[in-house]
Amino acid sequence: MIRHEMLRVAVIGTGKMGADHVRRIQDITSGARVSAVVDVDAERAKAVAARVDGCTAHTDPAAAMAAADVDAVLIASPGPAHEAALTAAFERDLPVLCEKPLTPDAASALRVMEAEQRLGHRRVQVGFMRRYDAEYQRLKALLETGQLGRPLLLHNRHRNVASPPGWTSEMLINDSVVHEMDVTRWLLDQEITAVTVLRPTPSANAPDAVQDPQFVVFETDGGAIVDVEIFVNCGFGYQVQAEMVCERGTARVGDGHALVTNMAGRWGGTIAQDFVERFADAYDREVQAWVDATRRGEVTGPGVWDGYAVAAVCEAGVRSLQDGGRVPVELVERPPLYRVSRARG
Secondary structure, three states: OOOOOOEEEEEEOOOHHHHHHHHHHHHOOOOEEEEEEEOOOHHHHHHHHOOOOOOEEEOOHHHHHOOOOOOEEEEOOOHHHHHHHHHHHHHOOOOEEEEOOOOOOHHHHHHHHHHHHHHOOOOEEEEOHHHHOHHHHHHHHHHHHOOOOOEEEEEEEEEOOOOOOOOOHHHHHHHHHHHHHHHHHHHHOOOEEEEEEEOOOOOOOOOOOOOOOEEEEEEEOOOOEEEEEEEOOOOOOOEEEEEEEEOOEEEEEOOOOOOOEEEOOEEEOOOOOOHHHHOHHHHHHHHHHHHHHHHHOOOOOOOHHHHHHHHHHHHHHHHHHHHOOEEEOOOOOOOHHHOOOHHHO
16 A cells, blocks of 8 residues: 555656646646656656656656655556566566556567566556546446346447558557457457458558558457447547447447537537547546555556457457458466456456
């Protein structure tokens, strides 16, 4: 249990996501403050640190973690850097909130999982923020009542205005559909056992050589079928929608109709333009839940097993995209440390 009045957090990575987390911890989250920031770009780290009283800037994650005023770590650096940062945190037994992906591939995620097991207790919450979205939480709660009966199908739509420069066909799986992979496992309380990626005619708005859109199908160990339309150059807005089809009814989230206007002979609303806008509240709740649990000496939410399982599903998805056909998902046996209710991570 953290005995200080405030949880003192080192934020690793000060790009778009990391800088937003610094703002969130300082301005929105209760019970925590940013005591250190880390970035390979020393000037960027200094610029972010200068906006926070008492915050130091570093270029080495291990040096920041060794500081006396760091109780916990939030990792928002690029995925390939996560394993080293997590290893450094484990060496100091520090609690971690790690943005997705846990690591970029199943082999490195498995190494992280083995390292956490050697500690003998969970230390990591993985940043699958959709679990903290109010609509998804209501859908999860409804499913747990059993009123709708057994889930049979889950339809997902995931659309972005435009893909960032440098995006590849594989990144649609690894950086976008990754969220549907986790939310599928969480909502259904089932593991994904196989992935099939279908390739429609690419949109004229997609960059050259990028297969966009894609239609992804998951099979689960509970017999459900899940589909995902991923379209990252739709041009009109950011949309994330899901419809659960069960034996006795259906439930849908993400329609975005919280505000509908009627004026001048027209009706309508607005469409979010990026993930930060659409899931702002979810990110706030995610970080607050992590801070609250850490101050109690607990780890809750999606964990290392979830990060590993999703990495394995991503690998199967990329193989299907590249080679065609149905690709099974291969997982190791779930270790005892992670044999808790799947619904709780």
